[in-house]
Amino acid sequence: MRRPDSVRIDSSLDGIDWPQAKADLAADDFDNGRSPDALRQSFQQSQHVAFARDGDRVVGMARLLSDGVCNSYLLDVWTGSSYRRQGIASAMVRLLLEQVPGQHVGLQTDDGQRLYESLGFRPQPEFWSRVVGTWLDNDANR
Ligand SMILES: CC(C)(COP(=O)(O)OP(=O)(O)OC[C@H]1O[C@@H](n2cnc3c(N)ncnc32)[C@H](O)[C@@H]1OP(=O)(O)O)[C@@H](O)C(=O)NCCC(=O)NCCS
16 A cells, blocks of 8 residues: 555654654554663664654654664664555665665564565574673663
8 A cells, every 4th residue: 555645754853752652662562661762862873764754643663773884784663553554664664775875784573574575685594692781771771
């Protein structure tokens, strides 16, 4: 389905209601425990961000960490449940990818395989990870 005309996608952090965004993520069961302020910091401190807004309401978001040279990492890709399958996540991810020509973009996903496949990503086995200390136990979350 085509994206509704009322939904616009851009990279502006202006006017985002972070407590509302956190509540909307939690309502969609896509809340990893960050406080509204920590969520704001995650986006503000990312090199590239994308938001979908319907009026003033954020209905989608995504962010990309990048060294500006060769490596990027895609994170926090979310479309509000009542806005899905209208091309919103695809448009946000494409906007982010336009910012990093020539770079290798990685991501981890549990449920988004079809989305990423449709955007040209391919699985690369043997992703390894660990949490340093305890999850979210750091100054940004106090
Ligand atoms: C995954 C998610 C971001 C997709 O957002 P979206 O705006 O609905 O995605 P799009 O409309 O751009 O989908 C583009 C294509 O991806 C595929 N796709 C997306 N969601 C799909 C689903 N639930 N099942 C099967 N294919 C899916 C389809 O090929 C789709 O094209 P189509 O609708 O024409 O068939 C959204 O479902 C979401 O926020 N889920 C919860 C959070 C999450 O899992 N995020 C990914 C973390 S890495």
